[in-house]
Amino acid sequence: MTQPGIDYAAVFRRLPSAVALLTPQLMFVDANEDYLALSGRTPGEVIGHFLFDVFPDNPGQAKASGMRNLGASLRRVATTGERDAMALQRYDVEDPERPGQWNERYWSTVNTPVLGEEGRVVLVAHRVEEVTELIRARGGPEGGRARVLEAELYSRARELQEVNERLRRAHAREREVALALQAAMLPAPQPLRQHRVAVRYRPATGALNVCGDWYDLVDLPGEGDRIGVSVGDVVGHGLPAACVMGQLRSALSAASRVAEGPAGALEVLGLYARSVPGAESTTAVNTFVDWEERTVTYSSAGHPPPALLRADGTVEFLDQATDPPLGARPEHVAGPQAVVPFGEDDTLVLYTDGLVERRGEDIDAGLARLADVLARHRGAGPERLADAVLGELLPPGGVTDDTALVVVRL
Structure with missing residues (x-):
């Protein structure tokens, strides 16, 4: 039997708790009946207005930190997509x-993200519960204990704010150093013979989430017109991940120059990764492009599949030669390798998971979005195509993981 539709707008209005919906910019979108009654405001005084225009700080309480803490919590939820239950605030x-x-x-406040189809925060659900009477009751008739509790709350809130500020500065410094280190270790974009190539790297929004991704382009030695293209992703973040990334990228670059194929180079990298602390479970994909044979030979170690954009707009994901991440097998075995032909004006696209993975959804949804963007921009050159892919797939507010992207016109 088909169940009757649920009027979620009516449910929201009658929730047995005071709830408001805010944009990531902290503008009111809606507020239910309990919230309006609790705050003593009408819908017209709230909806469409900035939170702190409706509820400004008390000018007589210069040392109060409740509003500042609330703003920090809401912005943190909007940025990270993580729920935040705040400590008791005045x-x-x-x-x-x-x-x-x-x-x-x-x-007592709980702020919860509401995610859109692309996995980014589109709204913040702001639930509040007033506990004023409880605090006063705990102080007895004269309110002495309530004042003691208030002073303790202010003191702890100030201490927490100072700690958070120190951590923020430390994280910002680590991010700056890690990004500088990564930039020094990644190859600068340069022409590979006459071929058209675009590379992009976008760091994660969070200070501690950067620097695990890499890309590399190798002019392969020997006869013929061949290049090696690879991307990889180290598990971990910050300076340790940047250091591991630099070691693995250099090792794969060297192995690609002497190996017979991309699988052989990844086998060498897998053996090397076993001796590098922090390299466990790294993913990587390696491709050899041969213009004389007009083929792409590829091998993957647990990495999202490269995309081959055909001139007619068809997108083929190269997923027929995939092994577990580096060091995941208890014993060393030869890795898989596959070959696919390419035609005039086809395009090879390699990327890391920050481009296609979103919290709470299957990776197939991200791959479908990528295929759609590639097909719609199939006539664009590598530079324009790379910009279009990042512009349409990365949320405006940034992502929680690095993104590396390489686009090669074949």
Whole structure:
């Protein structure tokens, strides 16, 4: 039997808790009946307005940190996509009928991200519960204990704010150093004979989430017109991941120059990774492009498959030669390798998982988005195609993982 449709708007209005919906820029989109009643505001005074225009800080409480902490929590949720249950906070509310009259209020708050189809935060659900009476009751008739508790709350909030600020500066410094180290170790874009190639690297939004991804382009020795193209992703973040990345990229670059094929180069890299702390479970894909044979030979170690964009807009994912990540097998075995032919004006696209993976969805959805973007921009050159792919697939607010991208016109 078909169940009747649920009126979620009506459910939201009658939730037994005070809830408001905010944009990532902290503009009110909606507020339910309990929220409006609790705050003493009408829908017109709230919806469409900036949160802290509706509820500004109490000018008589210069040392109060409740509003600052609330703003930090909401922005953190909007940036990271992670739920945040705040510690008990005091932030006073101005009486709407008596401007300048502020009422002392205590709140328990939970901020929860609402994700869109692409996995980025489109709204923040802001749930509040007033606990003012509970705090006052704990202080007894004269409110002495409540004042002690208030002072403790302010003191702890200030200490937490100072710790968070120190951590933020330390993380920002680590991010800066790690990015500089990675930039020094990744090859600078340069012409490979007459071939047209575009490379892109976009660091993660978070300070501790950068520097595990790499790309490499190798002019292969010997007769013929051949290049090697690879990308990889180290498990881990920050400076340790940047150091491991540099070692593995250099090792694969050297192995590709002497190996008979990409699988052989990845076998060497897998053996080397066993001796490098932090290299476990690294993923990588290696391709050899031969213009005389007009073939792409490829091998993957647990990495998302390269995409071969045909001139007619068809997209083929190269997933017929995939092994587990480096060092995942208990014993060393020869890796798989496959060959695919290419035609005039086909395009090879290699990337890391930050381009296609989103929290809470299957990777097939990300691969489908990539195929759609490639097909729609099939006539673009490598530089324009790379910009289009990043522009349409990466959320405007950034992602929580690095993204490396290599586009080769065949």
